[in-house]
Amino acid sequence: MPENPVGNETDSEEKLSVKSLLGDAADILETAVLTIFVFLMVFTFLLRPVTVDGSSMVPTLYDQDQLLILTPDRSPKNGQIVIVNDAEAGHFSDEAQTQVYRTAGLNIVIVKRVIARAGQTIDIDFASGTVTVDGKVQDEPYIAEPTVRNDGAFTYPMTVPEGYIFVMGDNRGGSTDSRNPGVALVPQEQIIGTVFVRYGRDAERCESWKDRFAYLF
Structure with a gap:
């Protein structure tokens, strides 16, 4: 049997090498495209960056803090921080506080903490600054000061109706929230996401680079 010329073996090896390189390049390109696609999907449908505007959540959040929120998440738990489009505000039309109607809200996007959800009864003692939910006094280590400011939206105790949440800012003396008629009861469909x-x-607020980051979910 005649032997293959040495030159032909070299050409064959070079062709295999080129094919291998092209295959590797295709795999890398496919991985890169998939990674970019997943990244875009996550940041389009799951995570969304937002920037805090204002001081109503001090000391937890400061003006210009940068956040990632989970979207859509319209069933947050008590204590979680939410981003809300305050387009409409829920109020009661009767003294028993059972019939809800809506008025125009502040028409701005706000960041607040969920204090009570549908079916829960909230009571606020503005003399002592104590907040009670379903008979349990709330431990609120995150607030800047006790809840002594009453903006007159409701009488307490009050049960949150179905489809709404009651929110307050951590800076209780400097927050416009569910205590105020402009926010009042927040319709759940107006929740943009959970922080x-x-x-x-x-950097001026941080003692070290670690202070820039905080898990808040």
């Missing part, structure tokens, strides 16, 4: 993590903060 997942803080990933950015002004």
